[in-house]
Amino acid sequence: MAGEGRSRWPADGANGQVTQRRTGEDRDGFQVRSGRIGRSVMRKDAEEKVTGRAEYTADVSAWGMLHAALLASPYAHARIVSIDTQRAITMPGVRAVVTGADYPQRTGLPIADRPLLAVDVVRYAGEPVALVVADELYQAEAALRQLDVVYHPLPALTSPREAFAPEAVRLHPDLAAYDVQPGEEVWPVPGTNIATHVRIRKGQPESVWSTCDAVVTCDVSFPQAHHAPMETHCVIASVAPDGCVNLVTATQSPYSVPEAIARTFGFRPSDVRVRTPLVGGAFGGKSSVYLEPLAVAATLAVGGRPVKLRCTREQEMRSMPCHIGLEARIRLGARADGRFVAVEITDWFDGGGYSDRGVIVTRAAAQDCTGPYRIDHVHCDAYCMYTNHPPTTSYRGFGHPEQTLVMERAIDLLAEQLRMDPLELRRRNAVRPGDTTPTQARLMRSSVGDVEGCLTRLRSLLPWDGPPVEDRDGEVIAKGISCFWKTSSTPPDASSGALVYVNEDSTVTLLSGLVEIGQGTKTTLAQMVAEVLGLAVEQVRVVMEVDTAEQPEHWKTVASRGSLLAGNAAVRAARDARAQLAATAAVVFQCRPEDVCISNGYAGCPYTSRRIPIGQLSRGYTFPDGHTVGGFVVGRGSYTIERVTLLDPATGRGVPGPEWTVAAQGVVVAFRPRDYTYRVLRAVTVVDVGRVISPNLAEGQLKGGMSMGLSLGSREGYVYGATGSVDNNQLRVYPIHRYGDQPEYRVAFLETPNADAPWGLRGLGEHGVIGMPAALANALSNALGQPVNSMPMTPELLWRLHTGAEVNDR
Amino acid sequence: MQPVTLTVNGWVRTVVVRGSETLLDVLREQMGLTGAKPGCENGDCGACTVLVDGVPQKACLLLAAMAADCRVTTVEGLPRTQLQAAFIRCNAFQCGYCTPGFLVNAHALLACVAHPSERQTQEWLESNICRCTSYEEICEAVRTAADARDNGVAGEDEMPG
Ligand code: FES
Ligand code: FES
Numbered sequence: 001m002a003g004e005g006r007s008r009w010p011a012d013g014a015n016g017q018v019t020q021r022r023t024g025e026d027r028d029g030f031q032v033r034s035g036r037i038g039r040s041v042m043r044k045d046a047e048e049k050v051t052g053r054a055e056y057t058a059d060v061s062a063w064g065m066l067h068a069a070l071l072a073s074p075y076a077h078a079r080i081v082s083i084d085t086q087r088a089i090t091m092p093g094v095r096a097v098v099t100g101a102d103y104p105q106r107t108g109l110p111i112a113d114r115p116l117l118a119v120d121v122v123r124y125a126g127e128p129v130a131l132v133v134a135d136e137l138y139q140a141e142a143a144l145r146q147l148d149v150v151y152h153p154l155p156a157l158t159s160p161r162e163a164f165a166p167e168a169v170r171l172h173p174d175l176a177a178y179d180v181q182p183g184e185e186v187w188p189v190p191g192t193n194i195a196t197h198v199r200i201r202k203g204q205p206e207s208v209w210s211t212c213d214a215v216v217t218c219d220v221s222f223p224q225a226h227h228a229p230m231e232t233h234c235v236i237a238s239v240a241p242d243g244c245v246n247l248v249t250a251t252q253s254p255y256s257v258p259e260a261i262a263r264t265f266g267f268r269p270s271d272v273r274v275r276t277p278l279v280g281g282a283f284g285g286k287s288s289v290y291l292e293p294l295a296v297a298a299t300l301a302v303g304g305r306p307v308k309l310r311c312t313r314e315q316e317m318r319s320m321p322c323h324i325g326l327e328a329r330i331r332l333g334a335r336a337d338g339r340f341v342a343v344e345i346t347d348w349f350d351g352g353g354y355s356d357r358g359v360i361v362t363r364a365a366a367q368d369c370t371g372p373y374r375i376d377h378v379h380c381d382a383y384c385m386y387t388n389h390p391p392t393t394s395y396r397g398f399g400h401p402e403q404t405l406v407m408e409r410a411i412d413l414l415a416e417q418l419r420m421d422p423l424e425l426r427r428r429n430a431v432r433p434g435d436t437t438p439t440q441a442r443l444m445r446s447s448v449g450d451v452e453g454c455l456t457r458l459r460s461l462l463p464w465d466g467p468p469v470e471d472r473d474g475e476v477i478a479k480g481i482s483c484f485w486k487t488s489s490t491p492p493d494a495s496s497g498a499l500v501y502v503n504e505d506s507t508v509t510l511l512s513g514l515v516e517i518g519q520g521t522k523t524t525l526a527q528m529v530a531e532v533l534g535l536a537v538e539q540v541r542v543v544m545e546v547d548t549a550e551q552p553e554h555w556k557t558v559a560s561r562g563s564l565l566a567g568n569a570a571v572r573a574a575r576d577a578r579a580q581l582a583a584t585a586a587v588v589f590q591c592r593p594e595d596v597c598i599s600n601g602y603a604g605c606p607y608t609s610r611r612i613p614i615g616q617l618s619r620g621y622t623f624p625d626g627h628t629v630g631g632f633v634v635g636r637g638s639y640t641i642e643r644v645t646l647l648d649p650a651t652g653r654g655v656p657g658p659e660w661t662v663a664a665q666g667v668v669v670a671f672r673p674r675d676y677t678y679r680v681l682r683a684v685t686v687v688d689v690g691r692v693i694s695p696n697l698a699e700g701q702l703k704g705g706m707s708m709g710l711s712l713g714s715r716e717g718y719v720y721g722a723t724g725s726v727d728n729n730q731l732r733v734y735p736i737h738r739y740g741d742q743p744e745y746r747v748a749f750l751e752t753p754n755a756d757a758p759w760g761l762r763g764l765g766e767h768g769v770i771g772m773p774a775a776l777a778n779a780l781s782n783a784l785g786q787p788v789n790s791m792p793m794t795p796e797l798l799w800r801l802h803t804g805a806e807v808n809d810r
Numbered sequence: 811m812q813p814v815t816l817t818v819n820g821w822v823r824t825v826v827v828r829g830s831e832t833l834l835d836v837l838r839e840q841m842g843l844t845g846a847k848p849g850c851e852n853g854d855c856g857a858c859t860v861l862v863d864g865v866p867q868k869a870c871l872l873l874a875a876m877a878a879d880c881r882v883t884t885v886e887g888l889p890r891t892q893l894q895a896a897f898i899r900c901n902a903f904q905c906g907y908c909t910p911g912f913l914v915n916a917h918a919l920l921a922c923v924a925h926p927s928e929r930q931t932q933e934w935l936e937s938n939i940c941r942c943t944s945y946e947e948i949c950e951a952v953r954t955a956a957d958a959r960d961n962g963v964a965g966e967d968e969m970p971g
Contacts, residue, residue, distance in 0.1 A: 045906065050897050053886070058847070230849045518942045703943070730852055738945075744946075
């Protein structure tokens, strides 16, 4: 792994001798003191995960637990004529049947646009229509078949541009009356199918098109897709005698659940307690509050007894929010020297029947629409369209893989027109400190990584030399590259808290509301705490499970923001604990607190050889005569995101996130013109992560992301049947990457520090995915000798493009 | 409902099952062995893989009644060998949900094939899906475990620090 620029933080002496620094919020306190930062460590959840003992939500059961099963609409768009529950309710074991008639209220964040269970009309195939609660799951499932629902099918809107047409039927005639979560940046357009319209206006594109020497236009599209975490959604809900709602749920957003449940059912948020054990993969798909309200409805129907509701894979793919689809048009102009002049982008996102997080994904795509390039004139309209497809939510990359495909295809087309090297064209336009983003946020060295550096490194690692296409034994070896950036679309008040307890055995325990979804951030937090307290990482325990009643809030485990938000909170909590220990030790040593040094589990000071185990200071220090000084040590830390402002609805002007992680990616493919098949031989990512905290975890995130991005680009996408339902809703026919599909992966890190984050780190959890579909599309366009502008890039698509067979006839 | 006597991880137990109940459900719900996971319940993902008489099988496709008179081994019953250690050392899991299936499958591979080739490893492991890792790590872990065994490195209860 490369480690350019790492020398910024000097390593401390090898003997682990630690000098006490100022406590408090000192920025320069993020120095390497004993080398726990930047070193691979064993995951804190490793042992339980290799022994089958790790607990996930589906593994949890409760005494007297009942089971719920979900009836989903077979139609994409239909009127519900009638629902007859008579036969179902009399089936063996059945305790309750719940339908939309029981819950007329609407739910959903940020726009409350969906009924809990369909009322009068269904807007996507897979929409929950009824719930049956029974003693056993098989009984609930048997009873589902006895529910008589009569539908009157209606014509379905099956593409976002169709939904955009003025004559299109309105899927949500009451859009104007829907509640919007306060503070969320969504701009629905009542009287249309537009769930949000995001406008980005910078400069005056209209006035400069005529000055361009080259202009390209292209259309990019792809269908919705599945997140495919191996663990499907699962919730266990119950209501305690005091009226408190208890949930165990596989979610990335345990702290968002209480508000959603409270809004839907009229509880107080503090009456809702959420537990989240380890999560079996999420990728954004578990950031919505979708299944939880249904589980609450189920338990309320049976007097609060615990009810488990788990999606089958088929339901996961039809009923749960998915990866957003897109149809986009881009026009990009440049001068003869390659300098970009103006860009105009229109995105029609396929948001599905209910908007969920899709509206925020749309904003994210628009706010960063140009990619990491300086363009002074930008005009972007991004629409999240209501269609009769499944609803949509965040997906790893949050609008950026989608937008990157659009921009990076245009850049390669432009390079062709200008007869310029695609990498050089990107380098020439790379953003630098001082430039502004499409939302006119001014970039600084701290807030944006080194784009040129990433491209330079990619050039040698891929390698990008010689022609991008080469014939070799009947195969075409082709290369493609992409470049991207990403900031989070975090609300300006996104916060995280942490607590550090010092145990009597001189170990410490960290509590954080961050969810372990596989990314390993809780291990990284342990490294940070160990570093601050001068402990070995093994001496720091982290509570893996999240319980909203016990752990301090962490906004959401999304947006690659864990190590910034929770990291800052954990570091502050550790410093707070250190200060408390030092204060007590100072009394014992008769010295000043700032002279106390704490390392390896001991407190010491320069004036005495005596050392006290920190465990002996953790409940105050008791002198031999019983006299005690100091108190119980509880380190507290919290962090609220900084510098973020809301976007202006008319121009998009504002600062959407605290910093931009940048990266360059490339792939090498071997394409066989004979049958249009191809293999990816190599995939490369160079990413500026500010600072690598755990190399093994960072590399794993990047490589896993690349695998997901290649899988998405090459083979994933929903195939809709004649009735508008997702027809490939099994992993057998939805062919994600399997063992053996992997190319050779190469990952390199640059380290341009971000001043706001612990040790200068930047987010990296999503970035492996983001540029992969675009790099693949560019490589395949080179291989085929014609533009490949849609996903999934299957051999069939390539054949259709090449032979002119209709592309969109499936 | 019928009584069925199952031998799981060397533990003999009689459970009462419906004829249509899968081995996966019985292991998880009646025997408290939740290591094998439901990922698709359709034979597509391998998260539920267990050994039946030493052969990897998808527990979601087997009826519990069919496993009577067989030796069933779940991830909880695997001996601690270099394999688990290699999975940790090579970062061959992230969320860990697929891991029991991969471990059981790879364990059987190493037990059945002395020196598995790349191709053999792929033939065995392509029945399992991991969405988090890139598979390169799993490939590395299996190779590391095979090499360690060939080199006679004692494996019992060895985990990296
Ligand atoms: S759950 Fe058995 S193969 Fe997926
Ligand atoms: S580690 Fe998450 S699916 Fe393999």
